[in-house]
Amino acid sequence: MSRNRVPPGSDEEPDATPNQPSRRRFLQSAAAAATVGVAPHVRAQTQPAASLPSAPPAETRAPEPPRPVTLSVNGRAYTLQLEPRVTLLDALREYAGLMGTKKGCDRGQCGACTVLIEGRRINSCLTLAVMHEGEAITTVEGLAGNGVLSPVQRAFIEHDAFQCGYCTPGQICSATALLSEFNSGTASTVTADVRMRPPQLSDDEIRERMSGNICRCGAYANIVAAVRSVQGGNSGNA
Ligand code: FES
């Protein structure tokens, strides 16, 4: 069988016949059909945003103005002009001028901002100052009395329980509350026998109960030793 002749300059393939389209024409037809098939999808993607349902406008509220807030810190009353959104940590540091409490993460992860409220430890970066009017707040500045360091403060010095010292105010406040909690019988997740009398403050107990206080210098071994020594003398309360 003879093959069809292709005129010079034509893009026709040599095997095209009147009844049998060339491979190139077949591929062109298939591509056109595929384009028609996807066209609705393409149109849907390119619809103008204005035709989509729009989100309701965000509610905007004017900031609450500052108002007087009276905090009792270390036995002294501080009346501060605070917006309701001010954290206890910022109120202490920026408004009351008590810089002993440290800001590490400002999101409840490091414990550097630990203070005591009615004897219980709290991350002051996670609570608002206005929530603590009328409560007794104790910061690291308030642990020493009449120039005499508290037992926990002394133990931290004696056991060299810090390096840079940035976490230390929070560690000391936390350890102070830890000893009160332990001596009042509060169990932790690692307490083996809650009926044991007297309760045993093991190193595991101390590590667990101090686990909310991070020390980037890694002074943990000496911190545990300091807390253990205070409990051994049974004089952890400031
Ligand atoms: S500054 Fe509050 S937990 Fe880190």
Ligand code: FES
């Ligand atoms: S002593 Fe430096 S972070 Fe703890």
